[in-house]
Amino acid sequence: MNLKGRHFLTLKDYSAEEINYFLDLAAVLKEVKKAGTDTTGLLRGKNVALIFEKTSTRTRCSFEVAAHDLGMGTTYLDPDGSQIGKKESIADTANVLGRMFDGIEYRGYGQEIVEELAANAGVPVWNGLTNEYHPTQMLADMLTAREYFGDVKGLKFVYMGDARYNMGNSLMIVCSKLGLHFTACAPKKYFPNAELVEQCKQWAKESGGSITLTEDVEFASKGAHIVYTDVWVSMGEPDEVWTERINDLSPYKVTMDVMNRAESNAIFMHCLPAFHDKKTKIGKEMGDRFGFEDMEVTDEVFQKYAKPVFDEAENRMHTIKAVMAATLGIDIGKVKTLQV
Numbered sequence: 001m002n003l004k005g006r007h008f009l010t011l012k013d014y015s016a017e018e019i020n021y022f023l024d025l026a027a028v029l030k031e032v033k034k035a036g037t038d039t040t041g042l043l044r045g046k047n048v049a050l051i052f053e054k055t056s057t058r059t060r061c062s063f064e065v066a067a068h069d070l071g072m073g074t075t076y077l078d079p080d081g082s083q084i085g086k087k088e089s090i091a092d093t094a095n096v097l098g099r100m101f102d103g104i105e106y107r108g109y110g111q112e113i114v115e116e117l118a119a120n121a122g123v124p125v126w127n128g129l130t131n132e133y134h135p136t137q138m139l140a141d142m143l144t145a146r147e148y149f150g151d152v153k154g155l156k157f158v159y160m161g162d163a164r165y166n167m168g169n170s171l172m173i174v175c176s177k178l179g180l181h182f183t184a185c186a187p188k189k190y191f192p193n194a195e196l197v198e199q200c201k202q203w204a205k206e207s208g209g210s211i212t213l214t215e216d217v218e219f220a221s222k223g224a225h226i227v228y229t230d231v232w233v234s235m236g237e238p239d240e241v242w243t244e245r246i247n248d249l250s251p252y253k254v255t256m257d258v259m260n261r262a263e264s265n266a267i268f269m270h271c272l273p274a275f276h277d278k279k280t281k282i283g284k285e286m287g288d289r290f291g292f293e294d295m296e297v298t299d300e301v302f303q304k305y306a307k308p309v310f311d312e313a314e315n316r317m318h319t320i321k322a323v324m325a326a327t328l329g330i331d332i333g334k335v336k337t338l339q340v
Contacts, residue, residue: 004329007118008126010111010133011170012199016177016207023143025332026315026322028339030143033069033318037338042330044071046102051077051084051117052128053108054236058272058316059128059136063105066321070330075101085113094120103328106130109236124327126320131234134166137271138174139319144312145226148267153179153208155225156263160185160217160252161296162245163192167230167271172211176200179207185220186213187248217252224262228269229254229296246290254297259305268297268305269312276302 001021011019032039050063060076067074077084084093090113097104098121106114107128118125127135145152157175159168163184169192175182182204184191191197191213201211214220221227229252232245254268273280275295278287287293294302302309325335 001326001331003326005124006327007124008135008323008327009114009118010127011135011138011173011177012133014177016179019139019142019174019177021332022139022319022322022326023146025326025335026139026143026319027146028332028335029321029325030315030318032335032338035339039069039335039338040071042070042325042334043102043328046071046328047073047075047100048103048105048324049075049077049097049101050128051082051104051106051108053079053084053106054129055079056107056128058313059107059320062136062316062320063128063324066317066324069321070325072102072324090116091120093117094125095122098122103324124324126323126327129166131236132166132169133173134170134271136316136320136323137167138170139323140312140315141171141228141269141271142174142178143315143319144269144308145267147311147315148308149225149265154181156181156183156223157226157228158183158185158220158224158262159228159230160220160254160258161229161249162186162190162232162234163213164190165234168192169196171228172196172200173203176203176209176211177207179204179209181210181212183212183214183220183224185215185217186252187215188213190248217258218261221258221261225266226269227254227258227262227266230271231273231275232296242286242289246286246292246295249296253295254301256298256300256304259301267308268301270297270302270309272309272313274302274309 094117105126111130111132275283278284
């Protein structure tokens, strides 16, 4: 499958076959890395720009390590490290960077920004996270699900919490395309956009999956194979929303009662960081303010199901490596030739 030159902005742009190809390539790249095989010759001499208007641990480390493993150089541009959208337009920035780099990653705010970068760069542009979509996280999630269950088709995937933004949107998209039964469990005002829901229902119909929106925690969690949640307040949102979110979403915390209603082999997943205790600055501040020891997931659940969560975090690197490799012209056959 030839994906050279493609942008990676949202999984709406990719077929199920193409998504599975990324996952297959990531799995091979992971095997090769675990075997200690040198892959720096695959893309040696190429360079990528990493634009981070929102900071990150996993996304930055994943892109940097993945690029270095492939032999590429990286230039990291933090929120104060470029003039994008301030002294220089997004289109002009894209034109400049596209002449210097072989690919551009963007992590920040509106989807329109990464779309405009892609329209003007002349090189592949990769979405590391926008307000609306988080496609690289989806590949890591699906690779992790494959490692635990084999074929993901037919699994019941439950997302609990605020399903209106990048995580809820993107999980619904990838599940609908790959044939999972996706359930968003949240108060009605936190349901995903109705137009996107209808589009995902059509994809689910074609793939054999389904889309369910419910406020009923017991109904949602019964028989789940994967229970997923995320922080209740996203990066860049004002502190004032904490009170509303905690009041609205506390009934949707992932507890042992939730996991006990799931299948016996169910796993818990979280894109991290997680407020499962008070050992972070924000966790302590909000915990003390509202009298909580945890927020979106209890520490008991997090500790019991920690392995898949951290497998998922590691898989960010392998799947991001697959995205960069495929869109810069490295196919799975070339990687397999490196295996002993």
